Amino acid sequence: MKRSYYQKIAFLGILLLILFIFQEYTSKEKENFPEIKFVSEENASLYLTEFNPNDLNEKQWQSLGFSSKQVLTILNYKKIVGGEFTSKEQLQKCYAISKEKFSEISPYIMLPNDHKVIKNGRSGVPDKKTITVSGTFNPDHLSEKEWENMGFSPRQAQAILKYKAYLGGSFVSKEKLKACFIINDENYRLLAPHLLLPEKTPENLKNISKSTEQKPRIYLRFFDPNTLNTAGWQSLGFSEKQALTIVNYRDRNLKGRFNTYQDIQKCFVISQEKFEELKPYIKIKDQQNDEKKNPIIQQKTDFASTDLNQITFKQLLEFGLDEKSAGSIIGFRKKLGGFVTKQQILETYNIDTDLVQKLISICKLDSSGITKYTLVDAPEEWLKNHPYFRYSADKIIYYRVSNPEDKKIWKFLKLKPEYETRMKLYLK
Template identity: 65%
Template sequence: MMRKNYYRKLAFMGMLLIVLFAFQKYTSREKEDFPKLKFITASTVPLNLDDFNPNDLDAKQWRNLGFSEKQVSTILNYKKIVGGQFSSKEQLKKCYAISAEKFNELESFILLPENGKSKRFEKFGNTEKKEINVSKKFNPDGLSASEWIAMGFSEKQAEAILKYRNYLGGSFVSKEKFRECFIISSENYSKLEPYLLLPAKTPDNFRNSGGQYAIKSSIQYHPFDPNTLDLNGWKALGFSEKQASTIVNYRDRNLRGSFKSLEDIKKCFVISQEKFQELSPYIKLSAIANTVQKQETDFSKMDLNTITFKQLLEFGLDEKSAGSIIGFRRKLGGFVNKQQIMDTYNIDKEMVQKLISTCQLDTSNVAKYTLTDAPEEWLKNHPYFKYSADKIVFYRTSNFTDAKIWKMLKLKPEYEARMKLYIK
């Protein structure tokens, strides 16, 4: 009888433990069942975007890049959290308010190192162990890429130095500004500094204007119509050649030939708030009707790999859709099938479906390679290959075949399938 009671108690304890375990499992699962997070995505970047340093942008300039008020607030707060300065593209990419798609659109224009600590950046940047030789005084404003290379910098470093100089408006201005070029190490700057034909200090009247630097001059403002102003006209108002070109392109391409209001001018990201306030009393907008004659295009004979931005507008697409299609096509090197066009971000799918049903698609000029012979630059810039590019380059150094490399990449089937669209 005692043995029977003992087994009953044991069975009861076992059942109790099972019930407790099941209850714990159920409640913990409920706690972990969070609603799906929806990340904020940004709108399309203007087609004529210029190089910029994200550390120089204020709230308005971030909004002009296509971000909402909430996204801009998040980005600026994130900047404070990381110490008040973005140190690399990789760090900026981690800001959750900037979607992967938006970052990819901006990346080539961002004047920051890829990753200050990565081996890849060491090759590109200022830790490359190469002797810098200089024997006479020189003005860095006049040096070409080949002259920087002859001095001891790598080809990529020379390109970055020129890009930084262009960002400053075509001149380093002072030794202080030259020293800020992230591609030149402190050690190399110490070697170069005695030979630099530049003022030691940056002039007091040197200011930042919309991501491009300019020196204030005594500009004589007069009433002007921004819809009739050419490149030289904008330069006469104090803009650099690059800024003037951006304004003209923004007006002619994005706004279809004319500013309709002062707000349109204000939205151009190379025109700072300060500069706009200086100009606004002199702006005389004319009521120019849109008299651009429409082209008569036979879209049934049009190739989707050569169709232009204007022709897409003529077909009936809005600027956002047309810009997205042209931008994505350029990154891919050409479309291989029509579904890729439908998968493009920020498009009017109904109009695009009508477009691809009407137009032809010629893929004969789309570049295709094998994994073993694809150029490294092509792999790293192509949207489908860029995240696997380093692995591919590494694996093929061991003379692996394409089949072996595919096996070692261990990609999801859908990723492998879209990559193979561009493989011979």
């Protein structure tokens, strides 16, 4: 190498050494950085904008400053209140949101302060958007209060019951219930999976609303309520079911006779307005005068040849039973559609057991005339009215839609053996 090259290398080495010394000297003064402050993520301020809490997912709640556990609690609370927050007041009740946090996000929440402020444009009552259903049910059996508990307003519940009455006292099918203008499409979608009703209206009931609209004109005349049968009560403007209830009330509860106007007024199917309409035409004849004019002729009955399914009220009195026991036996037999075994008679309420035991040991029992069904083809009305089936009627109707076999239905019902044995007495 030439001498000039050595001189250049030495010069570069001295220059690098000077730069290194200068760097070490200057770095000691700026070592601590006293002016700089670090801000932790927890203390970082949130940049909030208006939002609807019903639209937020888990990550969006976390972006508002909530932990994953808090977010999970908030979302669970949302499900509990029906799947949607309706007001700030409701959201504030969630214990995962502290007072300080709520006051911070409250101005940006796109919800009313109080859910009572939201009104239905038609009725002027709180608009409960979400309907809660706890399990399967038959809408024919719901009272006004039960409709309200489900999420409908009092006026909506009243309108639904009026619509049911307009249909003749039963919704008949899901198709008919869907036609109720009070129940919108969204609410119907929530109710539909839980309804114990057939999907379509049977052909023979499709014109039910038309038939109820065209009611025959009622011509009132003087009448004795103690002599009217079901047809007579129907001619006064009552439905077939109402007429049957009135006759049963008179024959069973009042021992066959209305004695005063108050007795008629107490029958729950006779409204106050209807009673006032009928009152001027009611003529209750004096029982004592009738008995004098038509004395009862006692007849001797051969009880050994008398069928317990044909024995009359008077024959039971003749045997020695009081009116209460006789009425109970006749009433229970009518509900059952006839006795299949003599033991059933002893299960009747309010009877003289010893005397009835003597009666069934003398009389015969012919059950050949009793109508029997299978669980699949049994009429709904029969299931709901029969003492042995009415408590399981809704389940039977529901299960047989998708499982039209008696064996499968019995498995789903899971009844106690004694209940199943009683029910099978009236099945094919």
